[in-house]
Amino acid sequence: DAGITQSPRHKVTETGTPVTLRCHQTENHRYMYWYRQDPGHGLRLIHYSYGVKDTDKGEVSDGYSVSRSKTEDFLLTLESATSSQTSVYFCATNGGDTEQYFGPGTRLTVT
Amino acid sequence: QKEVEQNSGPLSVPEGAIASLNCTYSDRGSQSFFWYRQYSGKSPELIMFIYSNGDKEDGRFTAQLNKASQYVSLLIRDSQPSDSATYLCAVTGTASKLTFGTGTRLQVTL
Numbered sequence: 001d002a003g004i005t006q007s008p009r010h011k012v013t014e015t016g017t018p019v020t021l022r023c024h025q026t027e028n029h030r031y032m033y034w035y036r037q038d039p040g041h042g043l044r045l046i047h048y049s050y051g052v053k054d055t056d057k058g059e060v061s062d063g064y065s066v067s068r069s070k071t072e073d074f075l076l077t078l079e080s081a082t083s084s085q086t087s088v089y090f091c092a093t094n095g096g097d098t099e100q101y102f103g104p105g106t107r108l109t110v111t
Numbered sequence: 112q113k114e115v116e117q118n119s120g121p122l123s124v125p126e127g128a129i130a131s132l133n134c135t136y137s138d139r140g141s142q143s144f145f146w147y148r149q150y151s152g153k154s155p156e157l158i159m160f161i162y163s164n165g166d167k168e169d170g171r172f173t174a175q176l177n178k179a180s181q182y183v184s185l186l187i188r189d190s191q192p193s194d195s196a197t198y199l200c201a202v203t204g205t206a207s208k209l210t211f212g213t214g215t216r217l218q219v220t221l
Contacts, residue, residue, distance in 0.1 A: 031207050042213035043155070043199065050207075058208070090154055098143040098203050102154040 003027050004103035006091050012109045019078040021106050023091030031094045032074040034058075034066060036087040037105075043090065049074055081110045114138060115202050117212035125220050130187040132215050134200030137181065143203040144176055144183045148196045149214065155199055159185060190219045 003026035013019050023032060034046040035058075045058030047066040055066050063085060065077045078085055091103040115136050124130045132146075143162050147155035161167045161174040161183065173186040183202075187194055197214040204210055 033208070040213065043211040045208060045210075048208060094207055098207050098209075099145065099157055099160055100201075100207075100209055101157060105154050 004091060004093060004101065006089075006103040006106050008106060009104065010107045012111060013081050014111055015082060016080050019081050019108065021076045021089055021091075021108070023074045023076070023103055025072055025074075025091075025093050025103075027093065027095060028071060029093040029095040030071075031100075032068065033092040033100065034064075034074065034076045035090045035092065036060065036085075037090060038087050046076065046089075081108075083110050086110045114210045115200055115212040117198075117200050117215045119213060120216040121218045122215055123218045123220055124190050126190060126192060128190050130190045130194065130217055130219070132185040132187075132198050132200075132217065134183045134185075134212055135181055136183070136200075136202045136210075138202065138204065138210075139178075139181065141202045141204065144174070145201040145209065146172075146174060146183075146185045147199040147201060147211075149199060150196045187217075190217075192219050192221060195219045 005024045007022045033048040035043045037043050044060045046064050049055045049068040067075045086109050089106045092100040094100045117134050146159040148158050149155045159174040161176045167174045171188045175184045195218050197216045199214045200212040201209040
């Protein structure tokens with residue numbers, strides 16, 4: 001499991017509130033990724049990071065921002081949560097090879 | 112056209128049979144191909160990867176790649192009820208990013 005943890009594991013929040021999800025890895029992997037998974041859409045990349053302070057957008061980045069101030073931590077922020085952001089969020093890492101390993105996921109519900 | 116396509120299933124096979132899962136992709140430049148297994152409510156788990164044309168075997172699993180046809184498949188021999196899960200096909204693009212199919216649900220019946 002590449003030593004990946006995500007917090008919180010479950011969260012319910014109200015529309016319009018900011019939310020931050022945390023991904024922590026212990027493998028010193030360079031690359032980190034945030035995905036969301038929704039029925040009928042599969043896994044879609046939100047943002048990714050290729051090093052400390054180096055991030056880029058994925059295919060569904062609108063409404064999300066990320067930060068990576070340390071190799072081990074990658075934060076995903078929903079600036080103002082909307083119901084369309086209700087989803088399961090997965091963090092993944094790889095160390096430079098192409099295989100990605102996933103964290104346990106965070107189930108987010110926006111009411 | 113979706114970049115990575117899989118039949119959503121469910122694919123139902125009897126215990127002990129061979130399950131064949133298929134995936135097609137659109138980007139001819141893709142170099143690496145992955146199969147993940149995902150149990151309901153859990154995270155995806157990497158089970159196979161393949162880079163070269165042909166077959167790659169690992170235990171009961173065989174991945175097959177045909178770049179000319181843009182086709183990758185996963186065979187599961189001697190299917191067990193514990194193999195019942197959703198299988199995700201993934202293909203690399205730039206910056207080590209993966210594009211996933213929506214997955215095929217496999218049901219192994221007793």
